[in-house]
Amino acid sequence: MESKKGSAKKVSIIIVAIALLILIFSVLSSRFTPSTDQARVQGLTLSLAPMVSGYVTKVNVSLHSEVKAGDTLFIIDRTPYEIAVKQAEINLENVTQSLTAGMSGLKGATAQLNSARVSLERAKKNWERTQRVMAQNEGAFSQVDRDRSESSYLTAVERVKTAQANLDGQKAALGPTDANNPSVKAVLNQLEKANWDLAHTVITAPSDGIIESFNVETGYFASAGRPIATLISNKTIWIQANFTENNLTHLKVNDKASITFDIDAGEVYDAKVVSIAYGVKTQTTSAGNLPTVRNSKGWLLEQQRFPVIIALEDEEIYKKLRQGSQADVVVFTGNSSILNTLAKIKIWFISKISYVR
Known part of the structure; x- marks a missing residue:
């Protein structure tokens, strides 16, 4: 009987020790190797709106067409x-x-x-x-x-x-x-x-990109200032990762990072921190009114997140990405070989999980 009690006590101690180690690792990693799964590929979205009104006489693109800056997209009746x-x-x-x-x-x-x-x-x-x-x-x-x-x-x-x-x-x-x-x-x-x-009867691509939200055909009456298609720029792309406040303790610009994308499961890419946001909107206030303060519910206050811009070391990878694609990011803020190694294992494991999640 005493042997069973002793064994149970040892198991309890081991479990408490493991939990304590996990807690310590979680705290240290959140400060020195912060990670987040709230990361997405962002880019510029341009509305294509004619400067003059008239019937569309020629359409040179279709949905998801890839275009170059200066390409003729639509022509409005020039007569x-x-x-x-x-x-x-x-x-x-x-x-x-x-x-x-x-x-x-x-x-x-x-x-x-x-x-x-x-x-x-x-x-x-x-x-x-x-x-x-x-x-x-x-x-x-x-x-x-x-x-x-x-x-x-x-x-x-x-x-x-x-x-x-x-x-x-x-x-x-x-x-x-x-x-x-x-x-x-x-x-x-x-x-x-x-x-x-007359010159603006020809609608050209303002940037390299992909045509989206396209529903125009010859004979469509285009009104000046009213968008007829959307151009997603594939020239200006960045990755926005939202980290919690305690993740920002040691995080700084040019810190090395690793990133994996759901769209490219199993791959981990080298990256770095480009910029860190200095503020986010937390309440709605208009001139002449008092600010609205929301009461938090529960024991623990929900952590505030701040955008951090991440850039890939290899710019060729951007060609694989799509705006809105999800990503997981880990940033290495220190020289701890143990924490950095564990963080690398974590992001590698997450990249493999992307195959099935």
Whole structure:
């Protein structure tokens, strides 16, 4: 009986010792070799929306098509936009002709002013001569001749004023005769807008990637600013791993890491820490309102997680991945050979489990 009690006691001690060792390992590993299964492949998702409206006349892609930056994806009916360009060009020609006619008018008004000034100069000299002669001999000219000379001079003065006013009026109406003319500016802007609209009837790929959310066919009416497909960029990809706060104790940028993906079961890849988030949203607060505080339920407070960006050492591996793919990550923050070895065994085991989970 005493032998059985002794054996049970030894078993209990062993179990407690193992549990204690597991607890110690769990605490140390969470600090020095933190791991998480909350990791996913992330990337840029771009909405493909036309800048102009119209019926789709050509579709060069299909669902899951792989495209390169600059590839033509869709073409919108160009006819109305080509007509708008031609109309803007005609308007520019009309304005140019109007300016040419206005320039001719200016030349005529300038000639009239010069002629009036010449006539004024003659009339002025004649009137001055008449006044000198009459000052020396009052009877040299009759009153009619004197009045005629004065009237010619005054009439010439008024003609110069009229010609000058006519020239000033035409200049004001015509405005600048170069590209600063308001009418020229208006039609040039119209032509530029028409060419811009025409250029945007061709929808091209803004980046390398894969076409998703595609449901467009020839004859579909595309509205400006309304997405007609989605491009998943395969050029900008990263891995976001969400670690708990106590995992971040020793974790730092450039720490070595190992990662395994469900999409590539059985393989473990070398990686490193690129960046660590400094904050996450924990409550909703709007201006003028008090923050909402949620009461936690249960004995233990749920651990807060922070995003950590992980980069693969071999960039060729990214070609195998898909956005949203799940991954498991372990980071090596210290030089403990025991903890690092155990962490490597753990991530290797997880990679093999991916075959069946």
